[in-house]
Amino acid sequence: MTIFIYLIIMISFVDTFSQLPIMSPFAQSLGATPFFIGVVVGMYSLTNMVGNIFSGFWIDKEGTRRVLLFGLVASGLVLFAYAFVNTVPQLLVARFLHGLSGGILVPAAFTFLANRGDGAKRGKTMALSGAAVGLAAVIGPAFGGIVTSKFGIEWVFIVIGSLMIVTAGVTRWLLPHTPAQLTEVKQAGQQNTTSFVGLLKVLPLLYAYIGSFSLMFAQGVLAYMLPLKVEALNYGSALSGMLFGVFGITAIFIFILPTNRLFDRFPHEYTMTVGMVIIGAALFLLSMVTGQTVMYGIMMLYGTGFAFIFPSINALIVQHTSAENRGKAFAVFYALFSLGVVVGSFVTGVFDLSADTSFVVGSAVLIVNSIVIWTLSLLALKRESLV
Numbered sequence: 001m002t003i004f005i006y007l008i009i010m011i012s013f014v015d016t017f018s019q020l021p022i023m024s025p026f027a028q029s030l031g032a033t034p035f036f037i038g039v040v041v042g043m044y045s046l047t048n049m050v051g052n053i054f055s056g057f058w059i060d061k062e063g064t065r066r067v068l069l070f071g072l073v074a075s076g077l078v079l080f081a082y083a084f085v086n087t088v089p090q091l092l093v094a095r096f097l098h099g100l101s102g103g104i105l106v107p108a109a110f111t112f113l114a115n116r117g118d119g120a121k122r123g124k125t126m127a128l129s130g131a132a133v134g135l136a137a138v139i140g141p142a143f144g145g146i147v148t149s150k151f152g153i154e155w156v157f158i159v160i161g162s163l164m165i166v167t168a169g170v171t172r173w174l175l176p177h178t179p180a181q182l183t184e185v186k187q188a189g190q191q192n193t194t195s196f197v198g199l200l201k202v203l204p205l206l207y208a209y210i211g212s213f214s215l216m217f218a219q220g221v222l223a224y225m226l227p228l229k230v231e232a233l234n235y236g237s238a239l240s241g242m243l244f245g246v247f248g249i250t251a252i253f254i255f256i257l258p259t260n261r262l263f264d265r266f267p268h269e270y271t272m273t274v275g276m277v278i279i280g281a282a283l284f285l286l287s288m289v290t291g292q293t294v295m296y297g298i299m300m301l302y303g304t305g306f307a308f309i310f311p312s313i314n315a316l317i318v319q320h321t322s323a324e325n326r327g328k329a330f331a332v333f334y335a336l337f338s339l340g341v342v343v344g345s346f347v348t349g350v351f352d353l354s355a356d357t358s359f360v361v362g363s364a365v366l367i368v369n370s371i372v373i374w375t376l377s378l379l380a381l382k383r384e385s386l387v
Contacts (some may be wrong), residue, residue, distance in 0.1 A: 126318070
């Protein structure tokens with residue numbers, strides 16, 4: 001059962017990652033101006049945040065199974081619709097709907113996984129979910145690029161849309177009905193607040209949300225600026241793909257090897273902040289180097305930091321929520337995921353920063369936010385010791 005949820009997570013992210021190398025050229029082929037190409041690319045992330053929030057309410061009200069089914073079917077149908085797009089306005093509508101459906105699907109999958117997980121091994125469980133995302137990050141762009149070049153862009157949408165519909169059918173047959181209010185033993189640290197503002201007032205959840213935004217801010221900077229740096233150094237566009245591949249494969253190995261036990265051995269906020277510092281250091285180093293070999297090493301370092309952050313954030317959310325509010329908690333998490341990517345790429349673009357300057361800005365955001373989390377956690381420990 002748990003393995004099937006990992007499969008749903010991987011398929012969901014293959015859907016997202018497969019479109020990274022093809023969406024801008026697709027919009028351009030329809031006659032989109034550079035401005036509208038940006039709108040087309042960003043539309044998914046913006047409506048994804050709306051879908052995330054809506055999904056959180058729906059999950060906590062009716063359970064995860066129905067939300068999962070809706071998200072899979074809706075995403076599959078929207079993907080089929082892409083194959084019939086002939087104009088830029090039609091593409092914008094498709095991206096709008098796709099962001100909504102994807103935003104509904106992903107929090108449901110992670111909430112279902114969290115509700116079924118072993119509390120003593122939540123870090124390992126979430127590390128394995130990170131491996132599913134990492135595999136998608138490696139498979140998705142390659143699949144999108146290869147299928148487009150061999151058969152045409154419409155077949156990317158048709159194949160993944162068909163996979164979504166088939167997965168929905170298996171989900172309906174395989175997954176049990178999950179009532180909105182699950183019976184679970186309340187563990188220390190779990191909170192039952194059901195409002196979004198209330199969730200933000202729970203310090204460990206606030207740490208997780210700061211971490212998720214920081215991680216994806218850095219990811220937005222990296223996705224935008226690493227290819228530009230590689231191009232400026234005249235290394236060829238293939239190097240960018242290989243560097244991202246090294247980052248993904250490094251993270252996957254840390255997720256699946258015995259190193260994943262680290263996430264249950266140490267407090268999750270500590271492993272998360274260590275990961276933030278590692279990525280901050282990697283971005284800073286990336287701003288200083290020009291050699292290919294060193295860049296590979298830095299991307300391995302970046303992948304290590306990502307592997308520390310992702311499961312730690314998820315485990316913090318599971319640890320400090322209950323079945324009654326976990327859907328909303330994951331919804332906020334993934335909304336901030338999308339927001340981080342948008343803000344990271346927007347800041348570097350609107351201020352016309354160079355690649356190296358952008359890496360320094362990303363590094364500063366990671367380091368400063370890790371210090372904020374450490375300071376807040378130390379103050380909280382001090383208050384508890386005085387009680």
